[in-house]
Amino acid sequence: MTRPALARLVDLANQLDEDAKRSPESLRRRDRALAAELVAGAGGAEQAVVAWLDRVRPDDPDGPGERAERANRVLGAGLGVLGLGMGMGAAAALFHYDGTHPVNVVRVLAVFVGLQLGLVAVTLLATLPERLRRAIPGLGPLRDAFLAFSPGRWRLAGLRFLPARLREASQQLRAMLERQHRLYGEVEKWWLLAGSQWFGVSFNVGALTTAFFLVAFTDLAFAWSTTLDLSPERFLGVVSGLAAPWSALWPGGAPTAELVAQTQYFRAIGSHSAAESAPWWRFLLACMLVYGLVPRLALLVFARWRLSAAVARAFRRIPGVMALRDRLESRLVETAAETEEIGGPTQRPILQDVGAELPTGAACHAIVWSGFPLADARAASRALGLEVRSFGSAGEGALENDARAMAALTGAVDDAPVLVVTKAWEPPVLELLDFIGELRAAVGEERAIVIAPLMAAADGNVAPPSEPDASQWRRAVDRLGDPWTSVYLPAGEAK
Amino acid sequence: MSAAPLFAVVGHPNKGKSSIVSTLAQDDSVRIAPEAGTTVACRRYPMKLDGRVQYTLIDTPGFQRARRALAWMRERETTAAEHRAVVEAFVEAHRGTGRFDDECELLAPVLEGAGILYVVDGSIPYGPEYEAEMEILRWTGEPSMALINPIGSGDYIAAWRSALEQYFKIVRVFDALTAPFEKRLELLRAFGQLRETWRAPLEEAVRALEDERGRVHSRVARAIAEMLVDMLTSSATRRLDVGANASFYESALEREYEDRLRQREREGRRAVERVFGHHRIERREGEVELLDQDLFSSEHWYFWGLNRRQLVATGAAGGAVVGGAVDVGVGGTSLLLGTLLGATVGGATAWWSSGRLARARVLNLPLGGRLLRCGPTRDVNFPYVVLGRALYHHLRIAGRTHANREALALGQESEGEVSGMESWVERLPDDRRKALERSFRSLRRGESAGGAIEELTAQLEPILAEADA
Ligand SMILES: Nc1nc2c(ncn2[C@@H]2O[C@H](COP(=O)(O)OP(=O)(O)O)[C@@H](O)[C@H]2O)c(=O)[nH]1
Ligand SMILES: [Mg+2]
Numbered sequence: 017m018t019r020p021a022l023a024r025l026v027d028l029a030n031q032l033d034e035d036a037k038r039s040p041e042s043l044r045r046r047d048r049a050l051a052a053e054l055v056a057g058a059g060g061a062e063q064a065v066v067a068w069l070d071r072v073r074p075d076d077p078d079g080p081g082e083r084a085e086r087a088n089r090v091l092g093a094g095l096g097v098l099g100l101g102m103g104m105g106a107a108a109a110l111f112h113y114d115g116t117h118p119v120n121v122v123r124v125l126a127v128f129v130g131l132q133l134g135l136v137a138v139t140l141l142a143t144l145p146e147r148l149r150r151a152i153p154g155l156g157p158l159r160d161a162f163l164a165f166s167p168g169r170w171r172l173a174g175l176r177f178l179p180a181r182l183r184e185a186s187q188q189l190r191a192m193l194e195r196q197h198r199l200y201g202e203v204e205k206w207w208l209l210a211g212s213q214w215f216g217v218s219f220n221v222g223a224l225t226t227a228f229f230l231v232a233f234t235d236l237a238f239a240w241s242t243t244l245d246l247s248p249e250r251f252l253g254v255v256s257g258l259a260a261p262w263s264a265l266w267p268g269g270a271p272t273a274e275l276v277a278q279t280q281y282f283r284a285i286g287s288h289s290a291a292e293s294a295p296w297w298r299f300l301l302a303c304m305l306v307y308g309l310v311p312r313l314a315l316l317v318f319a320r321w322r323l324s325a326a327v328a329r330a331f332r333r334i335p336g337v338m339a340l341r342d343r344l345e346s347r348l349v350e351t352a353a354e355t356e357e358i359g360g361p362t363q364r365p366i367l368q369d370v371g372a373e374l375p376t377g378a379a380c381h382a383i384v385w386s387g388f389p390l391a392d393a394r395a396a397s398r399a400l401g402l403e404v405r406s407f408g409s410a411g412e413g414a415l416e417n418d419a420r421a422m423a424a425l426t427g428a429v430d431d432a433p434v435l436v437v438t439k440a441w442e443p444p445v446l447e448l449l450d451f452i453g454e455l456r457a458a459v460g461e462e463r464a465i466v467i468a469p470l471m472a473a474a475d476g477n478v479a480p481p482s483e484p485d486a487s488q489w490r491r492a493v494d495r496l497g498d499p500w501t502s503v504y505l506p507a508g509e510a511k
Numbered sequence: 512m513s514a515a516p517l518f519a520v521v522g523h524p525n526k527g528k529s530s531i532v533s534t535l536a537q538d539d540s541v542r543i544a545p546e547a548g549t550t551v552a553c554r555r556y557p558m559k560l561d562g563r564v565q566y567t568l569i570d571t572p573g574f575q576r577a578r579r580a581l582a583w584m585r586e587r588e589t590t591a592a593e594h595r596a597v598v599e600a601f602v603e604a605h606r607g608t609g610r611f612d613d614e615c616e617l618l619a620p621v622l623e624g625a626g627i628l629y630v631v632d633g634s635i636p637y638g639p640e641y642e643a644e645m646e647i648l649r650w651t652g653e654p655s656m657a658l659i660n661p662i663g664s665g666d667y668i669a670a671w672r673s674a675l676e677q678y679f680k681i682v683r684v685f686d687a688l689t690a691p692f693e694k695r696l697e698l699l700r701a702f703g704q705l706r707e708t709w710r711a712p713l714e715e716a717v718r719a720l721e722d723e724r725g726r727v728h729s730r731v732a733r734a735i736a737e738m739l740v741d742m743l744t745s746s747a748t749r750r751l752d753v754g755a756n757a758s759f760y761e762s763a764l765e766r767e768y769e770d771r772l773r774q775r776e777r778e779g780r781r782a783v784e785r786v787f788g789h790h791r792i793e794r795r796e797g798e799v800e801l802l803d804q805d806l807f808s809s810e811h812w813y814f815w816g817l818n819r820r821q822l823v824a825t826g827a828a829g830g831a832v833v834g835g836a837v838d839v840g841v842g843g844t845s846l847l848l849g850t851l852l853g854a855t856v857g858g859a860t861a862w863w864s865s866g867r868l869a870r871a872r873v874l875n876l877p878l879g880g881r882l883l884r885c886g887p888t889r890d891v892n893f894p895y896v897v898l899g900r901a902l903y904h905h906l907r908i909a910g911r912t913h914a915n916r917e918a919l920a921l922g923q924e925s926e927g928e929v930s931g932m933e934s935w936v937e938r939l940p941d942d943r944r945k946a947l948e949r950s951f952r953s954l955r956r957g958e959s960a961g962g963a964i965e966e967l968t969a970q971l972e973p974i975l976a977e978a979d980a
Pocket of ligand 1: 542
């Protein structure tokens with residue numbers, strides 16, 4: 017715990033907000049790398065998050081978290097000074113003695129014991145967990161009122177006196193607490209309550225020191241009076257009860273029956289004997305200490321503890337922390353490519369009409385490529401509905417086969433088109449296009465070469481290709497840029 | 512061999528090499544097209560654990576001139592022992608010449624020591640054009656495996672198998688487009704069999720992929736929970752002057768609210784897809800509908816940001832201070848009656864005056880007015896509808912390979928499936944349904960949602976796991 021809790025909460029929220037804009041993959045890489053550097057298994061979940069936060073956001077003395085924290089300290093100091101002042105003022109007023117009217121013990125008790133215990137009681141009610149609070153009718157508004165008025169909130173009034181940088185950071189923190197009330201409600205509550213307790217402690221310290229100072233350096237006379245019908249015996253009962261916690265250990269700190277009897281106001285008024293009523297101060301200071309300062313101190317410690325617990329809980333619950341812990345704890349598994357794929361989409365539109373129809377019965381020379389299932393000229397004539405004058409095969413076995421098929425055509429007497437029957441379902445590989453190029457060289461310009469990508473149907477028949485297959489062939493032939501080479505379009509009525 | 516294993520996916524063009532790589536590498540950026548020659552250069556897909564490469568898949572362009580390449584090699588072949596050297600000489604002689612670009616490109620990783628994954632399409636017949644390719648690959652002497660990827664509806668797998676077995680010791684059928692996760696892992700394990708030293712890294716990789724898959728449910732659960740909490744708690748608001756006619760703004764505000772919900776749902780979809788490494792899915796889905804009759808509420812707003820309740824609290828506190836001072840003044844004899852009275856009067860005053868405050872103006876700016884709010888929806892069915900849609904989407908994504916480039920149609924072609932998912936809630940075990948309902952109820956009521964995401968995530972995780980099983 018190297019950094020103040022609230023500051024870290026602000027930083028965490030800021031960091032997670034920033035992270036939300038980055039890609040999950042880059043976050044996983046970054047956090048997993050950080051996790052390897054963090055001490056394994058140090059402390060609980062929050063500790064891991066804190067350690068992570070310190071790594072991604074190296075302590076920045078001017079970060080919003082630090083500034084909010086500094087603003088908080090300044091405001092807290094202001095509140096402390098205010099508490100001290102008010103405590104001193106209250107004590108000065110209540111312990112005022114100008115030689116005429118003695119200090120009224122009842123008033124001192126009412127303010128420093130009655131009122132304070134009342135406030136402590138309300139504080140305790142406000143600290144009840146939400147579920148209990150909802151069960152008690154009327155408690156909700158009471159708590160709201162209490163929190164709205166609590167001195168912890170006065171710090172907000174002090175904001176305007178801060179320098180702009182601190183003020184902005186503090187306002188950001190406030191905005192965050194309020195915007196995400198569900199998430200930070202507890203943090204806000206304990207922040208307010210801790211502030212109030214801090215004020216209470218300062219108030220009591222101020223009051224106690226002032227009272228002690230007055231007792232030590234001035235002559236005070238004490239008396240008690242109330243318009244209530246309170247007999248000295250009853251009053252003795254009340255004060256003895258109040259002194260019970262310490263009377264056994266320190267008898268001097270408890271008022272005696274004599275003292276009570278002698279210092280009732282109308283009796284005391286004549287004598288003004290300071291010395292006689294003096295034992296009251298020991299009792300009163302003890303009361304202020306035990307019923308004022310001690311409970312406040314205890315509540316301050318408690319509230320600070322709860323505040324840090326609430327901050328820790330918020331740490332775990334801020335959206336994004338679960339994902340963060342997942343990133344920190346699970347192994348980074350990457351499978352995708354790290355580089356962009358080379359080369360853009362290659363499809364380009366077909367520039368020229370490359371289709372060629374051969375009328376039924378037209379003469380041609382056929383070459384079957386790569387084992388297209390047509391056995392000979394007869395079979396080819398039948399399947400294609402053409403007059404196949406010569407028949408060869410290429411595209412399988414040794415390259416010499418291709419040469420032989422070509423040589424047979426160079427010798428052909430007529431100039432009927434050369435039909436190259438290929439498997440439409442196979443893509444037009446460069447091997448075939450090379451062959452077409454060689455064939456062109458062999459048969460010369462202007463001799464029609466027709467590439468016939470066809471499907472092999474049952475019992476030795478052929479069928480036209482599917483549109484996607486046909487189009488990839490048209491594209492390939494178009495790319496050849498040879499006006500005498502075309503793609504065979506089976507006649508519409510052909511099988 | 513200390514280097515991580517390499518696997519080169521090779522074969523004839525257009526047989527699904529890139530598809531297999533895409534599915535195995537869970538990378539939907541791989542260029543896949545019905546046209547041959549889409550892959551023009553080798554691309555590497557390293558599988559890394561915490562940055563350490565476990566194995567690398569290499570997608571390659573297909574063979575274009577296998578017969579001619581083999582002819583070149585045959586001319587220079589003398590003894591079998593030299594086969595590999597001849598292949599090396601071939602690549603050496605032709606690299607960058609433009610003559611055998613694709614062959615050089617695909618043989619390079621093999622000569623680097625990559626295992627050979629030879630891909631064929633089992634839905635079309637075997638043909639002699641494949642012989643040269645297989646022969647060249649055999650000459651490299653690297654360990655190899657054949658993969659039959661049935662692209663279309665034809666079935667020539669048996670014929671392929673007997674042809675391939677003459678060249679490859681291992682022949683497997685693997686459908687790149689539909690292979691479920693377990694099949695993919697099985698294939699990766701088989702890759703490890705190609706060479707003794709490859710077994711361990713592949714086993715480790717498979718274990719890591721399995722673990723990762725195990726975490727998927729909690730990640731998806733979290734993404735869905737975050738989406739649900741946002742959708743159930745968000746609203747659209749507009750500040751109106753006191754005199755303004757609210758109904759005039761309602762339809763625009765309702766549209767804004769609905770848009771916000773839909774936007775959030777789309778974000779949720781994307782988040783789930785990202786969990787699975789899908790980044791480019793085109794989705795077609797009907798938008799979520801709101802069923803509420805009344806989505807609107809209005810309250811007074813005030814310039815300094817306090818609402819009526821806070822104002823009352825502040826007023827009461829102020830009253831209490833005054834009353835408390837009276838108590839002190841009378842020496843506590845009033846028994847804090849003053850405080851109580853003061854608080855009541857202060858609170859009541861604040862309540863009464865808050866309506867008027869709203870109408871006051873400072874520098875012609877309204878001090879207060881009405882806050883018209885649309886949402887959050889109170890419809891008790893809404894969370895279940897949203898969740899049902901999310902579960903269905905999750906199922907479709909979980910089963911989708913990265914080679915699949917079709918748009919994802921949700922609930923259009925198959926109404927039955929969707930309504931099946933919407934009634935998933937009836938099939939939930941009682942305790943689970945009750946727990947969900949509790950979470951939804953407290954979200955509806957706007958009760959503390961600090962832990963709502965955590966809570967819902969925990970509830971959704973087993974539901975997702977079961978839906979997947
Ligand atoms: N239906 C189906 N289509 C596939 C499958 N594998 C590949 N394809 C399709 O076949 C075509 C070529 O695939 P691609 O992976 O680019 O092949 P490559 O050239 O070998 O890399 C694409 O249109 C793919 O969508 C499969 O298993 N099933
Ligand atoms: Mg490819």
